[in-house]
Amino acid sequence: MTEQELKNLIRKKQQKSLTKKEEATLLSFEKKMLDRNRAHVFLDEIHKSKISSTIYAKIQSKKQSHISNIWMKVAAILIITISLGSMHWYLSPNKKSSHNMRPKITMLQIEAPFGKKRTFNLPDGSIVKLNSGSKIKYPEIFNDSIREVTLSGEAFFEIKKDSSQPFIVKTSSLFTRVLGTSFNIKAYEDEDNTIVTLATGKISVGTNQKDEIILNPSHQAILNKKNKRFTKQKIDLDKTLSWKNGILRFDNEKLATAIPKLEKWFNVKIKLKNKNSAACAFTGIFENASLESILENITFVKTTLKYKFITSNEIEISGYCNN
Structure with missing residues (x-):
């Protein structure tokens, strides 16, 4: 695809005259280019989605001719600023078919060794505090439908609310599902119990889809890893979560x-x-x-x-x- 071909596709999108094949080509181009240059274009997935929606909404507005000129400039700037290496990869006639290409998911791991603690932000802006001897794995970029991380050890989470993207924490023995809340999970491999403590909001905890319990603030779910049974109890948050301070x-x-x-x-x-x-x-x-x-x-x-x-x-x- 040349620069002129890309501009033609954008014009056809404005005119709502894209064929399904052309629309797929345009979406594929956007995804591949932005996946390779995301750090230089958008802050995160939410930012990308908002910008995309705003641009296309404006394109369809009454001021179409004026917006058209602006969009052409934006498109040209986007094409110029994308790294030449990425552009060469996409435009190369020898490249593999896009139907055979799947976006590569880069997994990251943050670890707090024994004797240390760490606080950091996840890609969506949620905050995690890792206790000693703990580690967490998560994708560099969350997908559009779910935010999922894997924990070993203990961590306190302050989750950024997003009703369209549930947040799930998996351990070796259970999972915790939330939308936006703060909670603590203690899941050390050498301990008999996995403990989930809710500070604010509401969460569900379970070992499979048919075995979930709901927690309210200042309550704790304790899973016995041997018999796979849950118990629930009310707790003193200050005492239970004092480690993070x-x-x-x-x-x-x-x-x-x-x-x-x-x-x-x-x-x-x-x-x-x-x-x-x-x-x-x-x-x-x-x-x-x-x-x-x-x-x-x-x-x-x-x-x-x-x-x-x-x-x-x-x-x-x-x-x-x-x-």
Whole structure:
């Protein structure tokens, strides 16, 4: 297709005289060129859709002759600014048939290693906060019908509302479907439960299409990964979501469950010399605290416990506890 041929197709679109074949050719050209130059033309899919709708609506308005001249200039600028390499690819007589070409989906992965946390934006503007030892996979560009990501670990989501594009988070054990809301998913592979906590809005959670439950704010769905059964409970959001504000909270928590949290949070290994001390329970709230500070607090309260660093990332807790 030459530049003149493209202009002719645009004129025919204005006049509503495109054949189905010509319309398909024009749409195919737009898609291929913009897929290869999207970063330089549109901010995102929503922006692209709005601009496209606006342009074609104006083309069909009463000021058609004036708009026609403007559109011809826009078309010419678009053709000139598209990279020569992309244009050469499309215009080349040796290119593969467009019927055999499928747009390549580029998958991205963001990871927060143990001891670190990350906050970033998804392509639609939604915000994700990843907890330590977590990763998320998502397409570079969401398609027009759905926004889907895959999570391993724990993350808090603030989803940009778009009723035409449901947002789905998949883990190895369940999926969560939303339109626009904020929620937390805890889905570490080494833990027995997958937990979904809703902060605002409304979401559905399930393991298949016929097994979905609805959550309201300040409620939690807990999936037992062994028996595939859900339980629901009301929770204190401040306590449950304190991790995203750099706060570690232990409410009469046993060392058996507190130690895995500390290991993920600080990227360390903690060994109990006396296995019976796993039942020791303690309470504490630690905001942006160091591991040493937390261990000092635990052993201050539980005076029969002691700790020592074997290496910089390996700790041993010895002693016993009578609670």
